[in-house]
């Protein structure tokens with residue numbers, strides 16, 4: 066994408082959705098995004114594997130929720146730019162009547178949202194341009210598509226790290242979980258401060274990219290699931306959450322932790 070083709074975006078400040086898109090091999094990014102993306106890649110070469118493994122977790126988690134857990138409604142907050150295996154594609158492959166609401170606050174994600182609105186005729190998809198820090202507005206708009214008397218899977222994938230303060234993040238998570246009925250789920254995944262390389266990557270990110278991103282310890286991530294029943298194997302590194310069986314044993318961990326919890 067060239068700056069001439071897409072006027073209206075801030076192309077002077079690297080943005081999270083576009084940098085993530087760059088690491089995933091997408092084309093919806095600008096030179097500033099690639100520059101900081103490359104700088105981080107140099108300090109933390111595993112970032113590309115990290116991004117791919119995080120997306121693979123998303124697909125396995127949504128597959129589990131739609132299939133084994135029987136969930137038919139998804140609220141995917143911090144959607145990112147459309148890529149392979151978007152939430153509605155995975156969910157509707159299992160359950161064509163699944164309804165999905167996507168939420169993001171980046172104008173470039175809004176501009177590409179039509180690629181997320183390709184629902185099956187039996188199901189529905191909607192996109193909301195809203196901010197996680199204003200959960201009331203987000204929930205009000207989501208209620209146009211989702212039935213809040215029936216279970217909903219709330220998805221926070223790679224977004225809570227953008228909320229630095231644990232109390233604020235916890236209060237947002239509680240607000241969302243309080244709004245959905247028993248039998249609903251919280252699915253989340255975020256970067257952890259588990260290697261020197263990733264900590265350096267976080268430092269580089271926070272010098273130039275928007276919004277800032279704050280790595281947490283695995284324990285701090287696990288605390289967001291308090292009050293929920295954790296689906297096996299609990300809060301783990303994404304490659305270890307229900308991986309495909311492999312003769313070579315458990316896959317290697319990455320600097321990220323994830324989980325799926327059920328509201329009792």
Ligand SMILES: C[S@@+](CC[C@H](N)C(=O)[O-])C[C@H]1O[C@@H](n2cnc3c(N)ncnc32)[C@H](O)[C@@H]1O
Nearest residue numbers: 082085143144145169170171196197222223227
């Ligand atoms: C690292 S990307 C993750 C994308 C996708 N969930 C995934 O796992 O591949 C984080 C996304 O969260 C969005 N985001 C960050 N802060 C947000 C906020 N306060 N409200 C809504 N979206 C936000 C960004 O625009 C970006 O698209």
